[in-house]
Amino acid sequence: MPYKQESARIIEKNNLQKISAEKMAVNFN
Incomplete structure (x- = not known):
């Protein structure tokens, strides 16, 4: 169980x- x-x-x-990686990728575009 653990x-x-x-x-x-x-x-x-x-x-x-x-x-968060996808958000960063969106910010870089």
């Missing part, structure tokens, strides 16, 4: 990084 929670947290962090 492993499932940890992987969910990692996925969430990756999604946040992807979103």
Whole structure:
């Protein structure tokens, strides 16, 4: 169970990084 929670947290962090990278890409254009 803790492993499932940890992987969910990692996925969430990756999604946040992807979103912020997309925002930065939009700002650069």
